[in-house]
Structure formats: structure tokens, C-alpha cells
Amino acid sequence: MDNWRKSSYSGPGDGNDCVEIATRPTCTAVRDSKAPAGATLTFPAGAFSAFLDGVKTYSTVTDFARFRG
Incomplete structure (x- = not known):
């Protein structure tokens, strides 16, 4: 069983729209907290x-979504 963790930025309101991560011995898994x-x-x-370093260049989720198309 994985130990999923929400971002420390999560909170009331929009904080519920978040990702969760689970660190495994050979990988890191990411999922949508609204649809686990x-x-x-x-x-x-x-x-x-490396993925996080790339995402940090976007100031908002909307910016990232525009990049993804």
C-alpha cells in the first residue's frame, strides 16, 4: 500500500484541487487528489x-495547462 501525501499548499477552497504523491523505492507516483x-x-x-524543475517555470496551473495544449 502506498503512503499518498497531499501538497503542503493544500488547504480550504481551491486547496482541494491538488495532486498527491507517493514515494516508492524505485519511483515516485503522482495522482489527482479529486480522483484517486x-x-x-x-x-x-x-x-x-527533473519534472518538478520543469514545472516550476510556470507560475500557475493555467499556464501549465496551456503548455500541455
Whole structure:
């Protein structure tokens, strides 16, 4: 069983629209906290840090969504 954690930025209101992560021995898993039974992104060990560095260049989720298309 994974130990899922919400972002420390989560809180009331929009804080419920968040991602959760679970650190596993060989990877880091990410899921939508509103749909925990849905799809999960899995990053190999070490790749999650690179993903976070790339996401930090976007100031908002909307900016990131525009990038994804």
C-alpha cells in the first residue's frame, strides 16, 4: 500500500484541487487528489526532481495547462 501525501499548499477552497504523491523505492507516483482511483503518473527514481524543475517555470496551473495544449 502506498503512503499518498497531499501538497503542503493544500488547504480550504481551491486547496482541494491538488495532486498527491507517493514515494516508492524505485519511483515516485503522482495522482489527482479529486480522483484517486483514476490514472497515476509514475516517474523513475530521480526523474521526478527533473519534472518538478520543469514545472516550476510556470507560475500557475493555467499556464501549465496551456503548455500541455
